[in-house]
Amino acid sequence: MNVRIPILKLRDCLIVSIQWELDDQTAIQFQEDLLKKLHETSARGVVIDLTSIDFIDSFIAKVLGDVISMSSLMGARVVITGIQPAVAITLIELGIRLEDVMTALDLENGLDKLQLELEG
Amino acid sequence: MSNQSSVEILTEWDIVAARQLGRNVAKELGFGTVDQARITTAISELARNIYLYAGQGKIEIQRVTEKGLNGIMIIATDNGPGIPDIRKVMEDGFSTSGGLGAGLPGVKRLMDDFRIDTNLGEGTDIRATKWLR
Numbered sequence: 001m002n003v004r005i006p007i008l009k010l011r012d013c014l015i016v017s018i019q020w021e022l023d024d025q026t027a028i029q030f031q032e033d034l035l036k037k038l039h040e041t042s043a044r045g046v047v048i049d050l051t052s053i054d055f056i057d058s059f060i061a062k063v064l065g066d067v068i069s070m071s072s073l074m075g076a077r078v079v080i081t082g083i084q085p086a087v088a089i090t091l092i093e094l095g096i097r098l099e100d101v102m103t104a105l106d107l108e109n110g111l112d113k114l115q116l117e118l119e120g
Numbered sequence: 121m122s123n124q125s126s127v128e129i130l131t132e133w134d135i136v137a138a139r140q141l142g143r144n145v146a147k148e149l150g151f152g153t154v155d156q157a158r159i160t161t162a163i164s165e166l167a168r169n170i171y172l173y174a175g176q177g178k179i180e181i182q183r184v185t186e187k188g189l190n191g192i193m194i195i196a197t198d199n200g201p202g203i204p205d206i207r208k209v210m211e212d213g214f215s216t217s218g219g220l221g222a223g224l225p226g227v228k229r230l231m232d233d234f235r236i237d238t239n240l241g242e243g244t245d246i247r248a249t250k251w252l253r
Contacts (some may be wrong), residue, residue, distance in 0.1 A: 014134075024132040029234070053141075055157040056162035086157035094161060094226035095212055 005030045007037045013045040013114060014038065014076075019052045023055045025061040026106070034067055038076050045114040046071055049107050050083030068101055071074050077101065081110035126180040127167075129198075135167040138179040145181050147194055149252055158230040159192060159250050165227050166196035166246060174200025174243065184249060191251040194231070199243040206238060 003026060008015045014037055022030075034046065048064070050056075056064075068078045079102040083091075091098070102117070104110035125145075127138040142163040146156045170177035171184060177198025184193045203209050212225045226248075228234040231248040238244040 021136065023136045026195060033132050045123070054153065055160045055164070057139075057168070059164070059221075084153075084157075086154040088155045089154055091231060092160045093158065093229045094165070095229070096226075 004033060007034060007035075009041050009043060010111075012043055012118070013019065013047060014041065014043045014045050015049070015111075017049040017052070017107075021053070021055075022058060022060050027060055030108075031063055031070070035070055035074065038071060038074050039063045044076055044079040046076055046120050047107060047110045047114060048078060048088070049110070051084070051106070054084060054086060055061045056087050056091055056096075058094060058096060061091065061098065064097055065101070068098075071095055077102065077114060078115050079117075081105065081107050081112045125182060126178055129167050129170045129177050132163065132171065132237070134151060135158040136163075136165060136170060138167040138181075139163045142179075142192070142194060142196075145183065146250075149190060149192055150191055151192070151250070151252060155250060155252075159194070159235050162227045162230045162250075163181065163194055165223075166248070169224075170196060170198045174198035176200075186251075189251045189253070191232070191248060191249050193249040194202060198244040202242055202244055203236075203238040206236060209244060 005016060005018060005026065071078050081104045083103065102113060104113050125156045127134055127141055129138065139160045143156055146159045151159065154235040169181050173205055175238050176198065180195040182195060184191045209224055211220040237249045
C-alpha cells in the first residue's frame with residue numbers, strides 16, 4: 001500500500017502531480033523523496049499539482065507547508081497548483097492558512113510563475 | 121456498504137478507512153463535492169484526534185433524519201484521557217500536539233451541528249452532523 005509519488009524533472013524544475021488520496025506514510029515519504037531529489041538534481045523550482053486531490057486535512061496541509069519551508073531552506077521555490085474550489089473552501093473553514101505560499105490555477109500557470117520568479 | 125458504518129481507529133491507516141467510509145456515505149446521500157470535502161475533512165480530523173490523544177477509539181457514520189432533513193452524523197468516541205478544558209480546545213489555534221490537527225473549532229465550522237461530551241479519565245464523545253439542503 002506504500003506507493004511513492006513520482007517526481008519528474010523538467011529543465012531546472014521538479015514537477016509533482018499528486019494523483020490519489022495521501023495517507024500519512026506516503027505524505028512523509030514524499031517529503032523525504034522531494035528533498036533528496038532537489039539535492040540530487042540541483043533543481044531551483046518545484047511545482048506540486050493538486051488537481052486530483054479532493055480534500056486536504058490539517059495533517060496533509062502541515063506536510064505541504066513543511067516541505068515548502070524545507071525546500072526554501074535548500075534554495076528552491078515551490079508553487080502549488082490546481083487547488084480545487086472544495087479544497088480551498090474546507091482549508092479556510094478548517095482554519096488553515098498556507099501563508100506566503102506561491103499558488104497558481106494550473107500547472108501551466110504555475111510553471112510560468114516559477115520561471116518569472118527564478119529569472120527575477 | 122451501509123452495513124459497515126463504523127471504523128475502529130487503531131492505526132494511521134484507519135484514519136484513511138474512516139474518511140473513505142464517510143465520503144462514500146456522503147456521496148450516497150447526495151451531498152455535493154464541497155460538502156463531501158467538508159465531511160471527509162471533519163472525519164479525518166476527528167479520527168486523527170483519537171489516534172493522537174486517545175490511542176484508540178471509533179468513528180461511526182450514521183444517516184440521520186430530522187424535521188424532514190436528511191443528514192450524516194459523525195460519531196467519534198474514545199476511552200482516552202478526556203479533555204480537561206473544553207473551552208480551551210474550542211479556541212482557535214489551540215493544539216497540544218504540536219500543530220497537528222487544526223482542532224475542534226475547525227471541525228465545528230465544517231459541520232452544521234457539533235456536540236462534545238467528555239469526562240476526565242473516561243473518554244470523549246463527539247457528534248457532528250451535516251444536513252443535506
